[in-house]
Amino acid sequence: MxxxxxxxxxxxxxxxxxxxxxxxxxxxxxxxxxxxxxxxxxxxxxxxxxxxxxxxxxxxxxxxxxxxxxxxxxxxxxxxxxxxxxVGPLGAYEGMQLHTGDGMIVHDPDLGLVHDVLATMSPQNPFVALVVFGRHFIQVSPDVSSDGGGGYELEYKESELSATAVPELEEVRRAFHEYATGDRSFLARHSWRRA
Structure with a gap:
């Protein structure tokens, strides 16, 4: 509607x-x-x-x-x-795309939508990504590793793909918000490994 x-x-x-x-x-x-x-x-x-x-x-x-x-x-x-x-507020990157594992693609998503979509991850929607094609992206999926640790697997790629474990959805939302607004504080806040 x-x-x-x-x-x-x-x-x-x-x-x-x-x-x-x-x-x-x-x-x-x-x-x-x-x-x-x-x-x-x-x-x-x-x-x-x-x-x-x-x-x-x-x-x-x-x-x-x-x-x-x-x-x-x-x-x-x-x-x-x-x-x-x-209609807004929008992120810092014109043409940024929001992709979900259940098939939704939104060009220039508003920040509220990005926040809400992150809570929809499930077996039917196994990932959420923000992509600035040709430059960088951030994506997240629930951690389904065999150790049963839970939380989320957060990945970021600019020149190389890096990953980190994030225990709480609110921290995932914070990282996505920072990424969307051009703030890279999430990179310093987490320990990253090459993926």
Whole structure:
């Protein structure tokens, strides 16, 4: 679902807006310009546009919906993944991409989305990565080593691939935030080994 918000909103606020809109009747009258550009089956509600898509093409179509929403300065809520895509704030690298192990790719993700996506890692979503193609990347996956240590395996690559173990999700979020904003403090805070 896409709509206008004056400031970035939380996932809980986006979910509440989505559920409230789903209880109302669709709008009648002229179709907003943004609705004409969205893929899939589009239903217009007062102030909101709902896009329905099938699961087979969801990743492709949701990426397009997000791109159209961003072009129009609109919030986009993905009820399948329970994630909100705000217009900003963005990271320091134009063209940075967010990739997940369950197939989501977002160009120029907002920092709130990066924060929220990190909590979605699971056997169905085994990694999250921020990539600035041709320059560097950071990625994380749950540590599934045989020693049962838990935590996360954090990797960073610029000239060479390095890895470190991180015990807590909040530290992973901190490292991803620093990376996205051009801060490399996470490199000094951890002991890295060549991967």
């Amino acid at each position: 896409v709509w206008d918000e004056p400031v970035p909103i939380s996932r809980d606020q986006a979910r509440a807006a989505y559920l409230a809109v789903k209880k109302t009747e669709p709008a009648h009258g002229p179709v907003p310009e943004v609705a004409k550009e969205l893929p899939g089956e589009v239903t217009v509600y007062p102030g909101h546009v709902l896009v329905t898509m099938d699961l087979d093409t969801m990743d492709e179509m949701s990426a397009r919906v997000y791109a159209v929403a961003r072009e129009h300065g609109l919030v986009c809520y993905d009820p399948q993944r329970d994630l909100v895509h705000n």
